Amino acid sequence: MNRVKLIGAFIRRRPLTWGFHALTLALGVAVLTAVLALNAGLSGRFQRDLGGIDLVVGAKGSPLQLIMSAVFQLDQPTGNIPLPVVRMLAGNRLVQRAVPVSLGDNVGGFRIVGTSTQYPQIYDARLAAGRWWSAPMEAVVGAQANRSLRFSVGQAFVGDHGLARGGETHRDSPYRVVGVLAPTGAVIDRLVLTDTASVWKVHERETLEHLQALNAGKPPDPNDINRSPGGREVTAVLVKYRSAMGALMLPRYVAAMPNLQAASPAVETAHLTTLLGTGAEVLRAFAVGLLALSAVGFFVALYAAVSQRRRELALLRTLGARPSLLFALVTLEGLALGLTGGVAGIALGRAAAVFAAHAASRGGGPSLPLPPIGGPDLMVLAGALLLSLLAALAPGFVAYRTRPAAALGAG
Amino acid sequence: MLAVESLVAGYGRHRLARLGRLEVGPGQAALLLGPSGSGKTTLLLAIAGLADVLEGTVRIDGVDVAGLRGAARDRFRGRAIGFVFQDLHLIAGLSTLDNVLLAPFAIGARQDRRRALALLEELGLAARARRPAETLSRGEAQRAAIARAMLLEPKLILADEPTASLDDETCRRVADLLGRAAAETGAALVIATHDLRLRERFEVCVSAEPVGAQAPVS
Numbered sequence: 333m334n335r336v337k338l339i340g341a342f343i344r345r346r347p348l349t350w351g352f353h354a355l356t357l358a359l360g361v362a363v364l365t366a367v368l369a370l371n372a373g374l375s376g377r378f379q380r381d382l383g384g385i386d387l388v389v390g391a392k393g394s395p396l397q398l399i400m401s402a403v404f405q406l407d408q409p410t411g412n413i414p415l416p417v418v419r420m421l422a423g424n425r426l427v428q429r430a431v432p433v434s435l436g437d438n439v440g441g442f443r444i445v446g447t448s449t450q451y452p453q454i455y456d457a458r459l460a461a462g463r464w465w466s467a468p469m470e471a472v473v474g475a476q477a478n479r480s481l482r483f484s485v486g487q488a489f490v491g492d493h494g495l496a497r498g499g500e501t502h503r504d505s506p507y508r509v510v511g512v513l514a515p516t517g518a519v520i521d522r523l524v525l526t527d528t529a530s531v532w533k534v535h536e537r538e539t540l541e542h543l544q545a546l547n548a549g550k551p552p553d554p555n556d557i558n559r560s561p562g563g564r565e566v567t568a569v570l571v572k573y574r575s576a577m578g579a580l581m582l583p584r585y586v587a588a589m590p591n592l593q594a595a596s597p598a599v600e601t602a603h604l605t606t607l608l609g610t611g612a613e614v615l616r617a618f619a620v621g622l623l624a625l626s627a628v629g630f631f632v633a634l635y636a637a638v639s640q641r642r643r644e645l646a647l648l649r650t651l652g653a654r655p656s657l658l659f660a661l662v663t664l665e666g667l668a669l670g671l672t673g674g675v676a677g678i679a680l681g682r683a684a685a686v687f688a689a690h691a692a693s694r695g696g697g698p699s700l701p702l703p704p705i706g707g708p709d710l711m712v713l714a715g716a717l718l719l720s721l722l723a724a725l726a727p728g729f730v731a732y733r734t735r736p737a738a739a740l741g742a743g
Numbered sequence: 744m745l746a747v748e749s750l751v752a753g754y755g756r757h758r759l760a761r762l763g764r765l766e767v768g769p770g771q772a773a774l775l776l777g778p779s780g781s782g783k784t785t786l787l788l789a790i791a792g793l794a795d796v797l798e799g800t801v802r803i804d805g806v807d808v809a810g811l812r813g814a815a816r817d818r819f820r821g822r823a824i825g826f827v828f829q830d831l832h833l834i835a836g837l838s839t840l841d842n843v844l845l846a847p848f849a850i851g852a853r854q855d856r857r858r859a860l861a862l863l864e865e866l867g868l869a870a871r872a873r874r875p876a877e878t879l880s881r882g883e884a885q886r887a888a889i890a891r892a893m894l895l896e897p898k899l900i901l902a903d904e905p906t907a908s909l910d911d912e913t914c915r916r917v918a919d920l921l922g923r924a925a926a927e928t929g930a931a932l933v934i935a936t937h938d939l940r941l942r943e944r945f946e947v948c949v950s951a952e953p954v955g956a957q958a959p960v961s
Binding site for chain 1: 784785788791792793813814817818819820821822826827831834835836837841844845846847848849850854863891903911
């Protein structure tokens with residue numbers, strides 16, 4: 333015979349009531365932990381994907397769109413910029429690294445990115461098999477992309493036009509897989525990398541026709557930076573500064589050039605986090621409301637339980653139980669409920685977060701690296717226990733004050 | 744043994760019942776008679792230290808219960824007094840054995856499972872020991888409560904209307920059981936009742952008097 337057995341008996345006698353109250357608590361805890369995990373996953377994702385990118389230079393348009401397309405590979409690009417911009421930036425003494433990025437095609441829904449071999453360095457990506465590309469039309473496949481594409485080194489494939497599945501197939505220009513990357517947890521996992529020149533090669537004919545139509549009747553102007561030889565373009569350039577000086581000078585320098593814009597990933601992701609943060613804030617307030625409601629539910633249920641058990645509590649008093657034991661029984665029952673609801677809630681919230689993260693990455697979104705269950709979750713659990721304890725205090729005090737005489741019908 | 748002298752019991756300023764004089768030795772029994780509402784339960788609770796002793800003295804095995812404070816009084820009650828009620832016997836959801844072990848649990852004493860099982864067997868409840876309390880019949884539940892009252896070998900067993908609404912045969916058996924329980928554990932037995940059938944079996948009788956009335960001691 334012990335307290336746990338006794339409380340277990342009390343709880344077993346009203347399984348539906350206690351189940352319901354534990355569930356309300358679990359739901360509140362679940363929403364909180366899910367929001368916490370997804371938030372951490374998202375900012376972890378941002379951190380990883382930003383790597384060492386200080387500035388993104390691309391065509392004019394929404395700076396957020398530029399960051400989303402060129403860094404996170406989620407949105408459509410804002411347009412193209414001429415190739416000389418890359419050389420100009422790479423040659424700037426404020427720039428440590430300028431990596432070109434060219435978008436346009438996909439294979440099986442995974443973006444084919446034309447770039448330089450400096451791109452994998454941003455994410456410290458390593459090869460799991462094969463080698464890096466050294467010529468146009470050679471491709472290196474990201475880990476997550478290859479999990480579903482199942483390419484092997486030496487295999488040939490063709491890209492589809494556009495950034496999502498279902499575009500026109502470029503049958504004339506097959507790629508050849510020369511390497512597969514090890515997982516990094518960053519955006520590069522979802523990409524197929526190739527040389528910048530590959531993208532030009534694939535689109536050579538279209539570009540040519542396009543340019544001819546555009547420049548019909550105009551004399552060529554060798555000083556126009558927007559008119560590169562052969563119309564060679566890239567989508568954006570990912571810049572890493574050599575020093576803090578770059579942050580001061582470079583954006584203004586770029587902004588002064590026609591048709592170019594410079595976007596700061598830090599500024600734009602902060603902007604994005606604020607936008608998403610409002611949603612998270614609403615969810616969090618909802619969860620706190622649920623928790624408060626469940627605490628009130630606990631209070632009512634424990635209060636009812638204590639008055640229902642008045643005679644049994646009186647029996648315990650006649651057996652010599654001290655009032656403090658009766659108080660402890662009620663508060664322990666509250667804590668047991670809090671623990672059950674809290675642990676179930678964390679499990680539920682984690683399951684929901686994993687499901688949401690999975691759904692996001694299946695929908696072509698980023699895979700979110702969820703943090704392991706840890707400090708923040710334990711804080712939520714501690715909060716749930718504290719709430720249950722608070723809800724149990726008043727009913728516990730009523731139990732403490734049990735008068736056997738009244739309960740036994742003797743005045 | 745129990746010695747009560749000019750006891751007036753109640754709560755705070757409320758004087759509810761009076762009991763003139765009562766002495767019960769080890770293994771002996773006494774009836775505390777009185778109609779419903781005469782304050783029998785209040786007197787029992789005062790003897791056990793759960794109602795106030797407003798006048799007079801109560802000594803159990805020489806100890807003045809009213810003189811003990813708080814935890815010491817609770818512990819003394821758990822150790823020295825066994826209670827049996829009319830229909831408040833067991834806590835549902837616990838096994839019969841665990842219900843018997845509630846007595847040592849309540850005061851944090853050692854739980855002697857072997858003795859508890861032996862008592863249950865003696866009272867014909869061996870097969871019920873592991874069953875949930877709520878599956879027991881009323882009579883079985885009361886016997887389990889008697890086993891619990893005996894477990895810690897108390898100095899005093901207090902029974903509150905243990906035979907109310909029982910048929911004659913069952914009434915006689917319960918009275919026998921209580922008498923035997925007291926004799927076996929060497930406890931003094933006090934049965935508060937308005938059941939006149941019990942007068943045939945127990946000779947010592949005192950009356951609870953509602954305060955204000957002056958009923959004679961019979």
